[in-house]
Amino acid sequence: MLDYQEALKLVLDNTKVLGNEKVFLADSLFRILAEDILADRDNPPFDNSGMDGFAVRYEDIKGASKENPAILKIKGEIKAGGSQVEVTKGTAVSIYTGAVIPKGADTVIQKELVKVEEDRLIISQELPKGANIRTKGDDYKKGQILIEKGTLIRPPEIGIMASVNKPTVYVKQKLKVGILTTGDEILDIGEPITSPSQIRTSNTYSLYAQIKQAGAEPIILGFAKDNPEDLTEKLSYAKTCDVLLTTGGVSVGEYDLVKDFVSKVLGVKTIFWKIAQKPGKPVVFGTWGTENQKLFFGIPGNPVASMVVFETLVKPAIKKMMGFEKVHNPKIKAKLKTGYKRKKGDRLEFIRVKVEKTDNCFFAEVTGKQGSNILTSMLKANGLGIVPKGTTQIPKNAEIEVILFDTYFLNE
Numbered sequence: 001m002l003d004y005q006e007a008l009k010l011v012l013d014n015t016k017v018l019g020n021e022k023v024f025l026a027d028s029l030f031r032i033l034a035e036d037i038l039a040d041r042d043n044p045p046f047d048n049s050g051m052d053g054f055a056v057r058y059e060d061i062k063g064a065s066k067e068n069p070a071i072l073k074i075k076g077e078i079k080a081g082g083s084q085v086e087v088t089k090g091t092a093v094s095i096y097t098g099a100v101i102p103k104g105a106d107t108v109i110q111k112e113l114v115k116v117e118e119d120r121l122i123i124s125q126e127l128p129k130g131a132n133i134r135t136k137g138d139d140y141k142k143g144q145i146l147i148e149k150g151t152l153i154r155p156p157e158i159g160i161m162a163s164v165n166k167p168t169v170y171v172k173q174k175l176k177v178g179i180l181t182t183g184d185e186i187l188d189i190g191e192p193i194t195s196p197s198q199i200r201t202s203n204t205y206s207l208y209a210q211i212k213q214a215g216a217e218p219i220i221l222g223f224a225k226d227n228p229e230d231l232t233e234k235l236s237y238a239k240t241c242d243v244l245l246t247t248g249g250v251s252v253g254e255y256d257l258v259k260d261f262v263s264k265v266l267g268v269k270t271i272f273w274k275i276a277q278k279p280g281k282p283v284v285f286g287t288w289g290t291e292n293q294k295l296f297f298g299i300p301g302n303p304v305a306s307m308v309v310f311e312t313l314v315k316p317a318i319k320k321m322m323g324f325e326k327v328h329n330p331k332i333k334a335k336l337k338t339g340y341k342r343k344k345g346d347r348l349e350f351i352r353v354k355v356e357k358t359d360n361c362f363f364a365e366v367t368g369k370q371g372s373n374i375l376t377s378m379l380k381a382n383g384l385g386i387v388p389k390g391t392t393q394i395p396k397n398a399e400i401e402v403i404l405f406d407t408y409f410l411n412e
């Protein structure tokens with residue numbers, strides 16, 4: 001059976017990056033930039049004032065002191081967007097933040113440092129030449145690459161793109177990820193429970209949220225019973241998706257039909273089935289569509305297996321498809337306060353842990369029972385501790401690797 005690392009490599013090797021599309025700048029938040037953003041002009045585009053105050057000639061204030069102040073004649077004012085005036089010997093111009101430095105001036109003295117008596121400006125201290133002037137091109141120069149393609153667009157990227165006049169921008173296409181929920185016993189939210197053997201779905205909606213959190217677009221394709229007719233019909237709804245996720249029906253039971261039917265209905269070519277991991281052993285991975293650019297993940301039905309397989313296998317693939325450079329969740333080393341024991345070491349195991357940071361050191365504790373059906377132990381967890389294949393016992397406070405799926409605790 002494949003090891004997790006081998007499986008992850010196969011998944012990523014078979015994952016192709018999506019094409020580009022054009023969107024309005026204001027709609028580009030959290031998309032991946034697909035073009036380099038260049039400066040359309042120098043910034044600042046002209047020398048301008050960093051303060052409200054007076055534009056002066058350094059020569060005229062040189063040596064000024066309380067005892068021997070410089071006295072200049074105020075000959076006008078200039079505000080941001082205002083028209084040009086000139087500062088000549090012995091004069092000053094009242095200036096506002098962002099206004100063009102008048103011809104002749106080379107220094108700005110802030111309002112708080114001077115006294116004004118009618119049209120006389122009294123300056124009792126010297127300032128260095130060039131003080132409070134933001135010089136042309138100080139931030140960036142025309143033609144310079146300001147943001148490289150492949151960057152995640154956040155608010156500052158949007159601000160820069162607006163300032164270089166980009167009303168629209170090329171980003172990576174939106175990735176459509178379909179979810180088909182399978183199982184005779186599975187009910188959607190709102191459906192009445194009519195027999196004790198029925199199970200309310202959690203996977204449909206935890207996967208929906210995980211897809212959204214990863215930046216892709218989830219599409220609920222429906223609920224299929226474990227029979228050929230229903231699976232054939234519901235699987236056909238997946239044709240417009242880039243990635244298909246199914247939950248349930250991939251084990252070795254007689255009603256585990258998903259693997260065969262994705263191949264019959266959608267032409268999925270299976271690349272692997274089963275990984276030596278816990279939870280999520282019977283996962284299926286394949287490709288489909290023209291040029292095999294679409295992905296298929298058959299995710300086991302147990303609620304924790306579903307979430308774990310998404311975080312450790314599906315998410316890196318969909319991030320790669322969307323053009324992200326960093327596709328993996330952050331991984332840290334933490335001391336496992338609780339220790340961990342298991343009977344068999346034949347598979348790698350992802351254990352649900354809660355990580356905390358104390359004195360710059362990460363500590364993890366197991367959040368409860370580790371059955372792959374126990375979703376409540378995911379509630380308390382923010383990471384998956386890795387128990388390597390071959391290991392049956394982790395002593396208390398030994399270091400383990402943890403894949404973090406939630407880093408909010410770092411803000412606390």
Ligand code: AMP
Nearest residue numbers: 199201202203204248249251300301302
């Ligand atoms: P399966 O992978 O179909 O063999 O299902 C394994 C276990 O997961 C069974 O106990 C199912 O009832 C349960 N299960 C399957 N699908 C879901 C789902 N969508 N939500 C919650 N539990 C599920």
Ligand code: MG
Nearest residue numbers: 183248249301
């Ligand atoms: Mg089932």
